[in-house]
Amino acid sequence: MKKLTILSLAAFLLLSCEAQKFPDNPKLVVMIAVDMFPAEILQRIEPHLKGGLKWLLNHGIHYENAHQEHANTVTGTGHFSIGSGRYPGPSGVLGNSWYVRSLGKSVNCVEDSIAKPVGGKGNARSYRQIESNTVSDWAKSKHPDSKVYTVAAKDRAAILLGGENANLAIYYNYNGTFITSDYYMEELPGWLDDFNQSLNINAYRDSVWNHSRTMELYHELATVDSFYGEVDEFNDDVYSPILPKSLNSVALEKTGDYLVSMPWFDRIVMKIAESAIINEELGKDEIVDFLGIGFSTADWIGHNHGPNSHEVLDYFFRFDAYLMNFIKTLDDLVGLEDIVFVLSSDHGAIPLPEYLSSNGIESERLDHDSFNSRIKRIIEQLGDDIIYSGNGFYFPRHFTNDQKEDALQLIKKEMIGLNALGYIFSREEILLMKGINPFNRRLKHMIHPQMSPDVILVLREYFTSRSPLGTTHGTPYNYDTHVPLIFSHINIKPARISRPVATVDIAPTIGSLLNVSIPEDVDGNSLQEISP
Incomplete structure (x- = not known):
């Protein structure tokens, strides 16, 4: 009897240890990139999280000292590093755009001169001009039937997460339609066309963005609302200059553009991701599929109001709630046992110079x-x-x-x-x-x-090129490079890692977990806590 008890205990301990491992054969990898998400924000709001961000932390390995290890910290370079595991400069990805001597002009990082837009008016974009591939490409080399779908407001976010051989990269045309280019397919899949037809952007004009939590929390975690230095894109709105806001006073023809700067745009992106899972049957067989999601709204809000504002704080509280609903939906559609999540960001942001100055830090805007x-x-x-x-x-x-x-x-x-x-x-x-x-x-x-x-x-550090109001990013300083990095799975107990890591470690870590061949020119390393 005693022997049976010892054996049972040993079996329990073995199962407990095994339950802590990330699965080496997940059916779906969900890569989440939140545009402009300084790690400092996550640290500040973590005790007050209730939803999806909390779930990822409670079921994940949180690398608290993760950085984008390059100087030009912008959307293009950041998403490239996350997807490819390579530093952007030596790979020829110099920014969101860069000057090409032979052409005598600047080109966008996902520009494609021979592609055509599909699904509506907008820019035809693709991965064509980029020579380095991504982790999903490595997986497709081993499993050609692996499916790769990405969606974001920004074309470069969706495309750079998806890589060279994505089945479909979906991005927004800022006029009420999600499109792609014929690099991926000649016409939109029926389910996406149906989604566009049902997307009534004008229905959002009366939606009011108000504080979603108690005012005491904003007083504790943020500056006063409408801190000097913020720029208000809603100057003509009856709700301005502080929360609440709506699009009600925005010119009708600009609704599709301004909608991206409202927090509920992320719910639209999540709905497209859910539709892709359902209609493309992602995570339904033993071959791993990839879903890349770029949440671009945080960048618009952050540029206008700065990381210490009521608006940014409320955005992340809402995102936390939206993300929990999304995770629950993925559980219903695929099952969380079969999903590995990774969340990071393309860059951080410098606080408003006026805020820094009020705290005794020398800070100015470029003249x-x-x-x-x-x-x-x-x-x-x-x-x-x-x-x-x-x-x-x-x-x-x-x-x-x-x-x-x-x-x-x-x-x-x-x-x-x-001076700057x-x-x-x-x-x-x-x-x-x-x-x-x-x-x-x-x-x-x-x-x-x-x-x-x-x-x-x-x-200079703590100086910004953004003028006359708002804030930005794009420097080698920690406020721009320090970003969240969380790998999550339902069976993982929370852990925090303080050693320095980089976003270029994300792709080789996933590649190692999936046991696919990783190119020799990849700069990142597999993180031992995820894939020993």
Whole structure:
């Protein structure tokens, strides 16, 4: 009898240990990227979460020191790193867009000159110009029948999460329709066309965005509402300048555009994701499928109001609730035993300079008039074939090394006295940097030896290019790079990991978990807590 008890206890302990492992054969991987989600926000609101974010934390491994390890922290580079496991600069993804010398113009990171839009008016976008593939592509190499569907408001979010061989990347045209391009298919699937037909964006004009929690919570966790420095896109609205807000006073033809900046737009995105699961039968067989979801609304709200605002705080409380309903729906449709979740963000954000200044931190906005006049003087002295684009100068190909050095010194001289500007580097200086500190490392990870500008400008810490109001991102500093990273499964007990990790670790971790071949040029590492 005693022996049976010991054996039973041993079996129980074994089952308990096994229950802590992530499944190596999930039917569905759900990759969630929340646009502009500083890790600081999650830390601030965590004690007050009640829904999906809390569920992910309670059933997941939370990497509290995760960073986007590159300097130009924007949507394109961030989603690329999450999906591909590679640093964006050496891979040729320099930003949301970048100047191409051979074309004499800037191109979007998901631009496709030969594709056509499908499903409605809008931009035809695809993964065609990007050479590095994603974790879902690695899985498809092993399992050709693996299905990959992505959806987001932003085209680059959906496309960069889906990779080269996605079945369908769905994005919004800012006029009431979710579209794709013929890179993926010649016409929308019937279920998505039906969804578009039923999407009555004008029905949202009377929806009122109000505080969803007690005012005491906003007083505790946020600034005063309408803190100076915020920009209100609803200036003509009867509900402005503070919550509550609605789209009721927005011009009718602009409803589709402004709708993206309201928190319930995320519910629309979730409904499309649910429809994809149902109609494309994601997670219904033993071959792993991928669902990538980009929640872009947080970025619009964050740019306008800053991370310490009532609006951003309320957005995340609402997102928490929406996400819980979505997770419950996935349980009904697939079963949580068969789903692995990963949540992260493409970038963080700098708080409003006015907020930082009120807390004793030196912070200013870039003086664009002074900056632009200096750019003009530099070009007048160096010649019209000097191009300034994307925080950098591009020199003509015929410039000798001596000419490049003279131009660099002239640029430095002209920029003296511009308070917001912190550093001016040549491309070669950055390439030779040792990655011994985060600043150097992140700069280097943003540089391509041929495609990047010849001279790169970097703002001072706590200074921003956003002017005259609102806030932004795009620097190598921690407020822009520090993002949440959570891997979750229903059988996992909560754990927190404090060691530094990077978003480039996400793709190889999933790849290792699925036991697929990971390309040698991938920069990230498999996280041992997820896939030992």
